[in-house]
Amino acid sequence: MITRRTLGLGAAALIAAPAISRAQAPLRLLVIGGGFGGASAARFARDSYPDVQVTLIEPRTRFVTCPYGNLVLAGTKQLDAITFGYDAVRARGVTVIHDLASGIDPVAKSVRLAGGQALGYDRLILSPGIALRWGAIEGYDEAAAGLLPHAWVPGDGGQTALLRRQLEAMEDGGVVGIAIPPNPFRCPPGPYERISMIASYLKKAKPRSKILALDAKEAFSKQGLFQDAWNALYPGMIEWVPGNRDGKIVKVDARERVLETEFGEKHRVAVANVIPPQSAARIAIDAGLANASGWVEVDPVTFEAKAAPGIHVIGDANTAPPMPKSGFIANSTSRQAVASAIALARGAAPPADASYFNTCYSHVGDEYGISVVGIFRPGPAGFVETPNSGGVSPRGNLPDQRRLEAIYADAWYKSITDYMFGA
Amino acid sequence: MLPAVVIAALMVSLPALAQGPDRPLAALSCGGCHGVGSAGQGPIAPLAGRPKAELVAAMTAFRRDERPGTIMGRIARGYTDAEIDAIAADLAARR
């Protein structure tokens, strides 16, 4: 927003421009990652601080969202409906550089790009998302993902398209195996929305087929609501095996499509979706920002990495329990992180009384949506969920509520992608 | 033309003045579903430009479960009176 005050100062800055040194030149905000956190951060910075120079580094020219990827698997959305370009981001005044950040020097305040260029910054916003831990499940590496897709980091959309093709090619009566990782991981309700969306496809196209969900955990997000819906919409189709009943997959044979559990049971399936354990994306690990578990610890007010000042880490790469790793949280926290970064660079205090907002909708069937809401705040040691608020949709036979939540989910998707990539 | 010393004084005062959005950041969360700028999104109601009293009354009613809703009750219970007041004032002043 441009106030008369900042406009006046902008004019003063213009008059003074030729004489000023680096210290008074426009503040340089560098954003790494053009996904949910990074694109939101860039937009908020442009909207709110017209005098700040915003540069976004993102290797891909087209961004495929994870959200709504499960509807592509269901066959109710096409990949191009969840794919976005950066033209509007550029038009807003963000300098977009399509390259990979290959290193960060927090002392020199400089980012090295794979293309060789080095970019200086005053403050860095880092939202590079996750890396899959290849090899954490024995036999599951990048080559294996070409046979048993993860479809959890969409990249160019190839993984989602591959899983969809495999589902389409499967014969009626086949078993779809889904391996689900332990906490923490990207999008806690995501695997269960995926089970639901695959079931909705199978029910229509291959009704004798089954889904075998092999989970490393004993409980999951919105569990009661998901299981109610599975019983109502897909009776007998879904078997969910928790970790304490030998659901944890520790090894795969990609060629034979075998998923092997902790206690050695081998499940041979027709199609396998392996969602492996995860960590912060490589750039965060290489820059020395992550803890021993592979995630970046941050200040709950400023999102500055505990390991390095001046670098604000948002999105899935940080560890911020009880907040989920969601696109909505990446978006919501991006504003506090940017406002804090700019305030600190100017010697001012970060915005007080921060609150972070999340709603994760899941589609579980046609016109059947459920949600979990959370309002979080900085606490004395990390993040705290606001008591007596948020929570999941009510249980019970509530067709209007389910139908409306499915419609509202679509509105959420449109709103957030408009914010990131829209004009 | 301003003398250099005045310009220098202006530049020095820049950090203290330009601290960023003089609006509550929480107000921007509404746009996550209510559309960019909370201008409405399909079936979801616009909030920007609505009278402040109307927005406060709606949130208060949602919070007490006196107004039917799918998720707004769960959301409204996460904010204090003062926060709702500030968010409503901000949205009312939009557009």
Ligand SMILES: Cc1cc2nc3c(=O)[nH]c(=O)nc-3n(C[C@H](O)[C@H](O)[C@H](O)COP(=O)(O)OP(=O)(O)OC[C@H]3O[C@@H](n4cnc5c(N)ncnc54)[C@H](O)[C@@H]3O)c2cc1C
């Ligand atoms: C199936 C599924 C469904 C989901 N559904 C929902 C949902 O309904 N609602 C919701 O809120 N969330 C959902 N999520 C979660 C959501 O996708 C993530 O939480 C969100 O993408 C996190 O944002 P991010 O900015 O951390 O990472 P991303 O959005 O993944 O963006 C990271 C970007 O950084 C780039 N990058 C990585 N390394 C570098 C580097 N070295 N240099 C430059 N750029 C780099 C990448 O190319 C990428 O574009 C879902 C996730 C999955 C898998």
